[in-house]
Amino acid sequence: MKKLQAKLLVFLVLVLFSGFARQAAMAGEEYTQGVKLLGQKRFDEATKLLKKAVTNExxxxxxxxxxxxxxxxxxxxxDALVNYQLILKKFPGTDAANRAAQVVGSIRLAPGTTDAQWYPKAATAGAGTSTQNSVRTYAGAGSSSSVRSYSSSNLPDQATIFFEKGDAELKVDCYINNRPIKMVFDTGATGIVVGKNQLQEMGIRPPEGEPTGQSGGSSNASLQSYWLMPADVKVGTIQRQNFPVKVLSYNSAPPLLGQSFIQDFDYSIDRNAGAIRLRKKGSSSSGSAGTGYTVPFTWEGPKMVVNVEVNGRPYPMYFDTGNSASAISMGMNDVKALNLSTDEGEAVSHTGVTGSGSGLKFKVKRIKMGPIEKYNCDVTANYSSLGKPLVGQDLYEGYEYTVDNDRMVIHFIRR
Structure with a gap:
């Protein structure tokens, strides 16, 4: 970490005296002052101003x-990793993206770790404190205060969450502060995501004050402000108190139930039964399937990355149960990298947590993920960059699958 910080300091000194930094003279006051404070190593003040600069510019x-x-x-x-990756996604080819790429290559997070809003740094436990009950603190939006953490010590060994059958999306019944709401179970989401408008419809007062940060999505390349709100969340028999909920200024898509809520479980999804079955890690009932197909994955921040072949070419993609529109959703940059033809594509539009986007839907001859292989598959390509493509439900339709986080594999069984 010290070596990485030293490298960052060298970057900082260099850019503050380069044309990269001289753009401050042409930018807003928050940006100009933020860069100045950063050079003075007044990081708390600098980041506060730079958050405003990102919002305004x-x-x-x-x-x-x-x-x-x-x-x-x-x-x-x-948190920094999330923003470095946003730069790579939104501003490819820029000086900022080139510098961000060098830093991202040096960052190593623990497998399964997501951005800090979902897995904040654990506070140091005092002598005699059980690690199962260690406390995590969360910065409140617009303040330096913290709220109590959620605990993983009282979770059930097993749980079943039922979803609506007959729908491509996995819609489940959830409760936020005892108010019911339908959410989409989405392995491509880092945590629970809901809009201020949706909280108001539930009769819950949304958070106020300065936003916690900016968030991007897969529908387009735009950023949207978000706030973190501690809430009591219940899904099936799993209940977490003071759980961090990511609240967008507005959400036109269904709320999302993502990875952080189920971080303590291995889970399987059975579409025929309409059930998500969860087993707590380390419990006597925890174990992985011994038959069927096995597909390895790796963690990239909060997202599961699998290797997928498109017309024989291997390509890393995010495993995303929230992608119900096609076998793969990608950006036009991926279309070019894979040398795909969109000549016979049809125009499509879609909606996500950051708003609407547009692109093309077209056919691909062959897609293969591990032993799972399909031909003549639908693929959507968005005009805005998505980062890595999203491999969706259409590819593994007809399979029950189990995510084994300890072994970092996905087990597929045909049903």
Whole structure:
């Protein structure tokens, strides 16, 4: 970590005296002052101003880069990683993206670790404190105060969550502060995501004050402000208190139930039964399937990455149960990299947590993930970059699958 910080300091000194930093003279006051404070190593003040700069100047790639650097120095490594990756996704080919790529290559998070809003740094436990009950603290939006953490010590060994059959999306019944709401179970989401508008419809007062940060999605390349709100969340027999809920300023898509809520479980999805079956890690009932197909995965921050072949070419993709529209959703940059033809594609539009987007739907001759192979598959390509493509339900339709986080494999059984 010290070596990485030293490298960052060298980057910082260099860019502050380069043309990269001189853009401050042409930018807003928050950006100019934020860069100045960053050079003075006043990181708390700098990041506060740079957050405002990113909001006011969404196309300023340098503002987002400097914000990530400031967060990195604050020790918010996972938050910084999220912003470095946003730069790579939204501003490919820029100086900011080139510098972000060098830093991202040096960052190593524990497998399964997501951005800091979902897995904040654990507070140091005192002598005699059980590690099962260790406390995590969460910064409140717009303040330096913290809220109590959720605990993993009272979770059931087994649980079953039922979803609506006959729908491509896995819609489950959830409760936020005892108010019912339908959510989509989405392995491509880092945590629970809901809009202020949806909280208001539930009769829950949304968070106020300065946003916690900016968030991007797969529908388009835009960023949207979000707040973190501690809430009591219940899904089936699993209940977490003071759980961090990511609240968007507005959400036109269904709320999402993502990875952080089930981080303590291995789970299987049986579409025929309409059930998600969860087994707590380390419990006597925990174990992986011994038959069927096995597909390995790796963690990239909060997302599961699998290797998929498209017309014989291997390509890394995110495993995403929330992608119900096609076998793969990708960006036009991926279409070019895979040398695919969209000549016979049809125009499509879609909606996600950051708003609407547009692209093309076309056919691909062959897609293969591990032993699972399909021909003449639908693929959608968005005009805005998505980062890595999303491999969706159409590819593994007809399979029950179990995610084994300890062994980092997905077991598929045909049903």
């Amino acid at each position: 969404p196309n300023n790639s340098n503002a987002l880069y400097y914000l990530a650097v400031g967060q990195h120095y604050q020790g918010k490594t996972a």
